Amino acid sequence: MSTKTRRGPVRPPAARPARRGGAARRRRTRRLVAFAMVMLLAATCGATLPGRPRPQWTSPGLIGGGGWPLAYQPLQADEAAGASYLPDSSVVRLADGRVRLIRSGGRQPITVAGDDPRVAVAVRGDRLWLADGRIPGGDSVYRDMAVRALLDLRLLTGVDGAVTASWYRHWRYVWPRDAAFVAAAFQVSGHPEEARRVLRFLARVQADSGLWAARYRPDGSPVADGRAPQLDSLGWVLWAGWFVTAGSSAPGADELWPMVRRAADYLAGSLDAAGLPPPSPDYFERDPDKEADPHRPTLGVAGPVLTGLRAAADLASRIGHAAEAGRWRRAARRLAEAIAQAFAPHGYPRSPVAGGLMDTSPTFLGPPFAPADPGVEAAVLEAARRLRLPNGGVLPGERWRGAKTVAWTPEMALFALNAAACGRVEDALRRLDWLNEHRTELGALPEKVNSAGRPAAVAPLGWTAALVLLTLAALEEPLPIPPP
Incomplete structure (x- = not known):
């Protein structure tokens, strides 16, 4: 189906008294200016508008773990600086040295110390799958x-x-x-x-x-x-x-x-x-x-x-x-x-x-x-x-x-x-x-x-x-x- 809108002939506006028509035009103009200013703010600094969520699709990757069944969550973009995956895994080491993963059978990520035994378990699961x-x-x-x-x-x-x-x-x-x-x-x-x-x-x-x-x-x-x-x-x-x-x-x-x-x-x-x-x-x-x-x-x-x-x-x-x-x-x-x-x-x-x-x-x-x-x-x-x-x-x-x-x-x-x-x-x-x-x-x-x-x-x-x-x-x- 075409997305074009069918348009008929444009009808000229009816004649109105000059004073009332001028007031209406001024009100329309003020509304248009106000609307334009809002759209301009949204376009140029929308990220700072109250209540406007940051677009989550900017995630640079997924957090997972080696367990089954698998689950994942995105890592937010503002956490990516200095973060990296532990080699051959979907387990992420954050910039502060802590590790984020989803443990076996879990659905939500957890953040733990780098020497937490759950880190080794999750990494081992991913590596075993790759080795298969x-x-x-x-x-x-x-x-x-x-x-x-x-x-x-x-x-x-x-x-x-x-x-x-x-x-x-x-x-x-x-x-x-x-x-x-x-x-x-x-x-x-x-x-x-x-x-x-x-x-x-x-x-x-x-x-x-x-x-x-x-x-x-x-x-x-x-x-x-x-x-x-x-x-x-x-x-x-x-x-x-x-x-x-x-x-x-x-x-x-x-x-x-x-x-x-x-x-x-x-x-x-x-x-x-x-x-x-x-x-x-x-x-x-x-x-x-x-x-x-x-x-x-x-x-x-x-x-x-x-x-x-x-x-x-x-x-x-x-x-x-x-x-x-x-x-x-x-x-x-x-x-x-x-x-x-x-x-x-x-x-x-x-x-x-x-x-x-x-x-x-x-x-x-x-x-x-x-x-x-x-x-x-x-x-x-x-x-x-x-x-x-x-x-x-x-x-x-x-x-x-x-x-x-x-x-x-x-x-x-x-x-x-x-x-x-x-x-x-x-x-x-x-x-x-x-x-x-x-x-x-x-x-x-x-x-x-x-x-x-x-x-x-x-x-x-x-x-x-x-x-x-x-x-x-x-x-x-x-x-x-x-x-x-």
Whole structure:
């Protein structure tokens, strides 16, 4: 639905006696001046207005502990100066030497002396969990970033697999898209049970139609806020299910089969006569009516749908569902041909139009989501060039409607992942360096970085953490790619 307000013709005001009209105008003027002064004060010194709370999303990271079930609380920004995590843990040493943690079975943080025995217990729990898996990147200069990303994802993931995008208000929801990447990150870091737990949650909340809501509360209830289902999420969840069960000894494919069948059948049945899925919001979460071509999907939808269909077909073939495998493979081929006809001639822009704007979505058509293609790689490099900001980061897309000087870390990490998976090692390392250098005071990966190079918005952001871990893993050995 359009957000524009329908306006009729402007009617001239009725004639009034001059004296009474002048008094009314003076009263209106005084009210407008007074209102303007209040708004000016709120904008320039709002933090000092009585009763106005400080924005809590400026937290530089989460406090946790090594116990089970896990719990977390944000560390307030004014406590971050001089604070740091104890190595390989979510336990924080404050500037005064005391330690803040959440003890096993607790929900609220406690502050204790550094030699309190509960500190050692909490740290040991985190370190044992890390030791159960592996740290992508090993002992490289990125180890601290990888450890922090892993521990943050662990804190954001509930007992039932509900992994929230972050901790603060509008981010404390489960987006299937983000959760899919978190499952893949747990898999490459040697934590398959956490990966399957995330996928089980997604299977539980999936509608019988195969769709997912745009987002869910941690209890699994969909958020009814008018957001339409986002078809790219189906593709990403199918890819994650395939990724987590792709190894020869990886269990769980049969358990995920009902979820896979519903989602893949929906996507295969959604393709139009040209072979494209219908318009839908993608990772921009924007109404398709606002796109350059509102009648066709963006590349941010078409790319993940293609990846998901290929992944589902391969998974079905592996566990003996030949009919479904054939049907989904044929749908994937139709979609691949449609993308080649609609997007490739224009250089893979966001919408399939001449002179279309670029965004990050050409990365969805290359490794590790699809086999390498010279045309796609050229589009990725061109998109990265166009989206680059003076602070070294990237915007989500050209002519971005949000802040024009604020970089977004998930997009930077997507370019890093593509570079690593394509063998452009120096490009990947340069982007990882930027992400590493723009973490918060506690080392968490934020959602955004402002023009001054300072972390902005919420931290940590699960999607960015997951992408960083996948990038580090891809630099060590090739990630699996769904066969075409």
